[in-house]
Amino acid sequence: MGQTVTIDPVTRIEGHAKITIHLDDGGAVEDVRFHVTEFRGFEKFCEGRSFWEMPGITARICGICPVSHLMASAKAGDAILGVKIPPAAEKLRRLMNWAQYVQSHALSFFHLSAPDLLLGMESFPAARNIVGLIQAYPDVARNGIRLRQIGQEIIRILGGKSVHPSWTVPGGVRQPLSADDRDTIKRMLPDAFDIIEIALDLLKDSFESFAREIETYGNFPSLFAGLVTPDGGLEHYDGLFRVMDSDGKLLEEGIDPARYRSIIEEAVEPWSYLKFPYYKPLGYEDGAGMYRVGPLARINICDYIGTPRADRELRQFRRLGERGKPVASSFHYHYARLIEVLFALEKIEETLESDDITSTRVRSEAGVNQLVGIGVSEAPRGTLFHEYHVDENGILQKANLIVATGQNNLAMNRTVRQIAEAYITGGKPGEGLLNRLEHGIRMFDPCLSCSTHAVGQMDLQVTLVDRHGTVIDRLTR
Amino acid sequence: MKQHAKRKKIRLATAWLGGCSGCHMSLLDLDERLVDLFQAADLVYSPIADIKTFPEEVDVTLVEGAVANVDHLELAQQIRERSTIVVSFGDCAVTGNVTSLRNRLKVDDLLTKVYQEGPGKAPRGLEEDRIIPALIPKVLPLHQVIEVDAYVPGCPPEPDAIWEAVNALLHGAPVRLKQEMRYFG
Numbered sequence: 329m330g331q332t333v334t335i336d337p338v339t340r341i342e343g344h345a346k347i348t349i350h351l352d353d354g355g356a357v358e359d360v361r362f363h364v365t366e367f368r369g370f371e372k373f374c375e376g377r378s379f380w381e382m383p384g385i386t387a388r389i390c391g392i393c394p395v396s397h398l399m400a401s402a403k404a405g406d407a408i409l410g411v412k413i414p415p416a417a418e419k420l421r422r423l424m425n426w427a428q429y430v431q432s433h434a435l436s437f438f439h440l441s442a443p444d445l446l447l448g449m450e451s452f453p454a455a456r457n458i459v460g461l462i463q464a465y466p467d468v469a470r471n472g473i474r475l476r477q478i479g480q481e482i483i484r485i486l487g488g489k490s491v492h493p494s495w496t497v498p499g500g501v502r503q504p505l506s507a508d509d510r511d512t513i514k515r516m517l518p519d520a521f522d523i524i525e526i527a528l529d530l531l532k533d534s535f536e537s538f539a540r541e542i543e544t545y546g547n548f549p550s551l552f553a554g555l556v557t558p559d560g561g562l563e564h565y566d567g568l569f570r571v572m573d574s575d576g577k578l579l580e581e582g583i584d585p586a587r588y589r590s591i592i593e594e595a596v597e598p599w600s601y602l603k604f605p606y607y608k609p610l611g612y613e614d615g616a617g618m619y620r621v622g623p624l625a626r627i628n629i630c631d632y633i634g635t636p637r638a639d640r641e642l643r644q645f646r647r648l649g650e651r652g653k654p655v656a657s658s659f660h661y662h663y664a665r666l667i668e669v670l671f672a673l674e675k676i677e678e679t680l681e682s683d684d685i686t687s688t689r690v691r692s693e694a695g696v697n698q699l700v701g702i703g704v705s706e707a708p709r710g711t712l713f714h715e716y717h718v719d720e721n722g723i724l725q726k727a728n729l730i731v732a733t734g735q736n737n738l739a740m741n742r743t744v745r746q747i748a749e750a751y752i753t754g755g756k757p758g759e760g761l762l763n764r765l766e767h768g769i770r771m772f773d774p775c776l777s778c779s780t781h782a783v784g785q786m787d788l789q790v791t792l793v794d795r796h797g798t799v800i801d802r803l804t805r
Numbered sequence: 806m807k808q809h810a811k812r813k814k815i816r817l818a819t820a821w822l823g824g825c826s827g828c829h830m831s832l833l834d835l836d837e838r839l840v841d842l843f844q845a846a847d848l849v850y851s852p853i854a855d856i857k858t859f860p861e862e863v864d865v866t867l868v869e870g871a872v873a874n875v876d877h878l879e880l881a882q883q884i885r886e887r888s889t890i891v892v893s894f895g896d897c898a899v900t901g902n903v904t905s906l907r908n909r910l911k912v913d914d915l916l917t918k919v920y921q922e923g924p925g926k927a928p929r930g931l932e933e934d935r936i937i938p939a940l941i942p943k944v945l946p947l948h949q950v951i952e953v954d955a956y957v958p959g960c961p962p963e964p965d966a967i968w969e970a971v972n973a974l975l976h977g978a979p980v981r982l983k984q985e986m987r988y989f990g
Contacts, residue, residue: 335857346937363937368823368873369915373906388903391827391961439833439853457854459843470840477836490834491827491961601937763855 335762345774347765349748357752360745362737362769364602371727379405379701379722380498386714386729387492392435395428395483396707398496399565400714403703405498407586408718410697416687417500419679422565424486424496425705426672426679429564430520431479431490432708433623433665436773437527438472441662444767445534449541450760468530475523475669478516482676485509500691507686517677524669528641531662538659544750545768546658546743549574551607551619552628553735555706556582560631562638562671564706571607571619572629576653579609585704588713592730593617605735618738621710622772623664628654633667635674641667658743661771668708696722707732709773733774743768815975816864817842818850819894820884822877823904823944824870826852828895831961832867835968845975859883865974867894867957871904872945876938885951890974896960896989898947903960905944912940955980960990 335347350359370389377385383401387394399421406413413421443456446465455463462469480490486505487493495502535542551574555567560582568582571591580591595604595612606617619625628649633639645663649655655664679685696718703714710732717726747768751761821829829852835842849863850856859880866888872881884891896902907915947953957970957980966986973980 367916367940368904369907369910372910372915372918385903385906388825388827388960391825391830394825394827435833453855457848457851458839459848459854462840462843466840470837473836473839476833480834489963491830599937766855 335765345769347744347762347769349752349765351752355752357745357748360741360748360765361599362741362744363600364737367601371729374727375724377724379408379696379716379718379724382714382716382724382727383496383498384492384494389729389731391491393428393432393707393709394492395424395496396705396712397714398493399425399705400703400707400712402496402498403566403705404701404714404716405703406692407701407703408696408698408716408722409498409692409694411499411692411694413500413692414687414689416504416682416684417690417692418565419682419685420486420501420505420690421496423505423676423679424483424493425565426676427479427482427486429479429672429708430669430676431476431483432773433669434472434476434479436708436770437531437662437665438469438475440773441767441770442468442472444763444770445531445538445662449764449767453763456763468526471523471526475520475527478520481516482513485513497691499693502691504688504690505686510680510686513676514680517673520673521670524666524673528663528666528670531666532644541764541767542657542659544746545764546739546746546771547656548742548746549656550615550739550742551579551610551617552625552654553580553607553619553621554626554629554711555585555704556630557634558582561634562626562630562632562668564626564668564672566705569704569711570629572654574654574656579607585711585713586702588702588704588730592735594730594734600737602737603734604737605730606738615738615742618742619735620658620739620772621732621735622661622708623668624655624658624661625710626706627664627667633671635671635678637674638667638671641670658739658768658771661773665708665773696720709733710735733772736772736774740769740772740774743771815846816849816860816862817846818848818859818863818866818884818888819852820850820859820866820868820870820880821852822868822870822881822898822947823873824895824897825903826869827961828867828869828897828959829853831895831959831964832967834964836964838964838968842971842975859887861887863888865890865892865971867892867971868898868947869894871897871901872941872947872950873904874938874940878941878950881947881950890954891947891951892955892957892970892974892980893947893953894957895962896958899956899958900989901944901946905946908943912942916940957982958987958989962986 331351332348346363348361352358383398386397386401389397439458443461447456484490487495553571555563556570557563557567569585570582571580572578591608592605593608606612607619610617633642701716705712713730715728718724744765747765848854849860866884893899897904970980
């Protein structure tokens with residue numbers, strides 16, 4: 329008789345999830361599943377609300393990356409108004425977005441993953457958290473807390489609140505930046521640069537001792553997708569959508585992200601509330617259309633980063649992959665994340681020097697001019713799509729959101745399977761192994777409070793698989 | 806809090822039901838004050854720690870989020886049985902807030918629309934495989950499910966309000982937030 333081991337709940341991730349491992353009679357791994365157990369239904373209950381309310385409502389999808397939803401939602405609103413927002417407003421939005429990368433990536437690295445990296449994957453569970461880190465490595469913990477604080481503080485200075493600021497709105501932003509506040513932000517940056525350098529050293533020093541993890545934690549070929557600037561640079565706020573295969577070949581060079589439906593489709597499995605988006609041209613079968621988004625994907629698909637210090641790191645990062653190919657190990661999400669923090673800090677510094685950064689012209693006024701608005705932005709965890717269909721009064725008739733974490737669902741499932749197969753040699757796995765599986769999920773920094781709101785209006789495929797992995801039913805609409 | 810260092814450490818828990826984790830983010834926004842907090846309190850259960858079952862004999866539990874599915878119901882009841890003080894932490898726990906916006910829709914309709922606009926099988930907390938929890942018909946604020954001892958409103962509550970509430974609790978005092986800390990949204 330085979331047995332099932334359940335990890336419930338998966339902890340130190342941003343959301344609600346379980347992992348099940350199905351073992352066969354001989355104790356070998358038969359199947360591993362990452363189940364997302366939360367469901368809230370945003371797109372449906374937003375029907376009937378005004379698009380003006382959407383940034384405020386959709387920010388509540390996620391308290392970790394509310395700014396991402398503010399950006400995508402406000403950009404969808406810009407499209408409904410049919411306006412180009414003032415240049416200072418775009419710079420200010422980008423500033424807040426980069427500040428969010430700083431706080432969110434600091435949270436992921438220091439608060440959630442560093443306990444595994446510094447205390448050990450198999451260390452005592454009750455102390456394997458930020459509190460244990462404060463005790464064992466107080467300087468590291470304090471640095472993490474400080475880096476996250478700097479990101480949150482910039483958001484608060486710009487928007488009045490660090491979580492759910494009601495500042496980014498269709499047409500621009502509500503409040504300009506004062507010269508005093510600009511200077512306050514500037515004064516925080518040297519500290520942040522010091523901390524990110526320490527974090528980069530810390531992580532790179534760990535590569536040698538984590539060689540086996542790098543090999544077995546989500547190391548497989550897949551597609552990578554995300555936004556890039558029109559000339560191929562790293563991009564977080566706007567840009568074109570690019571898809572790269574595991575050989576480094578571009579399958580989509582740079583398409584208008586508003587056309588996302590032509591290349592992304594979603595499947596549903598009966599054992600998770602989270603859908604399974606895939607790259608449509610290659611299909612769902614055997615994970616052929618599996619793609620990864622987020623820091624690793626963005627750093628892999630861009631031709632260059634565009635700031636001096638981050639570009640230097642990029643050259644080191646590229647050496648981790650086979651020549652000319654993207655870096656395949658998901659363990660390097662950690663590295664990519666830190667490179668993005670460095671980039672964000674450099675961009676914040678550069679942007680604060682713009683002549684018009686304190687301009688008071690920060691909002692374009694208009695009414696409803698388009699009945700469909702699609703807003704796309706890069707959230708810390710990957711590409712975020714908001715699509716709104718409104719009536720003449722701006723009342724939502726239909727909404728579709730695709731969030732980053734959903735797009736990593738196939739890859740996260742593949743990752744937990746790969747780790748289980750590598751570390752289970754027969755019989756019931758020990759506690760340390762369970763934490764390894766969870767770390768596999770943590771690398772993706774999934775945001776499950778975000779991920780379970782996607783209501784696909786697209787083609788939908790449901791696959792039923794029996795315990796032997798045989799497809800017994802498939803329904804498509 | 807240093808003068809209380811010799812006192813038995815408070816057993817503190819935090820839980821996350823149906824919400825966005827914004828309240829937990831605001832808790833982390835205590836920043837350096839976290840170091841003081843964890844000198845006075847042991848964190849015995851939390852989404853940021855690796856403890857899988859809600860422990861016995863917890864002094865204070867902060868509960869973020871509304872009650873939206875059967876797992877939340879079960880956890881809320883465990884929290885009540887095993888905690889001396891339960892704090893309704895943030896607007897979703899206090900009022901249902903954004904999480905309860907789904908209450909005008911029937912659960913079956915909602916899931917059908919989301920997962921199977923057309924023929925298909927929705928994940929809906931299959932009876933035989935209780936891996937994913939079934940949604941309850943209406944999202945409920947925490948005090949409609951269990952007795953609550955203190956309320957800290959806000960979406961999310963500001964770190965200063967959290968600090969004031971947590972400090973009172975650590976000293977065994979009742980939570981009395983100043984007027985300007987008692988707001989919603």
